[in-house]
Amino acid sequence: MGLKGKLTAQIEIKAGGDVFHGLLSETPQQLPNISPNVIQGCDLHEGKWGTVGSVYIWKFIHDGKQKVGKDILEASDKEKRALTFNMIEGDLLELYKVFKIDFHVETHHGIDLVTWTLDYEKLKDEVEEPLTFLGALINLSKDIESYHLKAK
DSSP, X not given: OOSEEEEEEEEXXXXXXXXXXXXXXXXXXXXXXXXXXXXXXXXXEESOTTOTTOEEEEEEEETTEEXXXXXXXXXXXXXXXXXXXXXXXXXXXXXXXXXXXXXXXXXXXXXXXXXEEEEXXXXXTTSOOSHHHHHHHHHHHXXXXXXXXXXX
């Protein structure tokens, strides 16, 4: 098996793609209130929310344990409703040499689809694929949708 990999998940949402992109790019510090079982905290370490080059510190639950990650916002495209985070420090880098999270929203025939893509490079062959992390992102998407649909 190779050390490099890519996992992608796509989920239909009814809350609207602009809501998702706005929340993840401009106000991710709200996520612990929306999805406390996934996100425990998000702090701006450097820069400005939603600005390329900004550094975020995330506290999250992965495989039942609290973890920490420091990400740099590598790309942001409001028109395409897309973000790319590159992990530069944290617990996941004990297993992965590279760990990037891409997020974007597409609209097909009036249906908004949230797509999460993980690009990673494992440090060792025996490291598992980050399927449970991808599952957590799907759960985060569902929590965001539920929260915003209730707010309407």
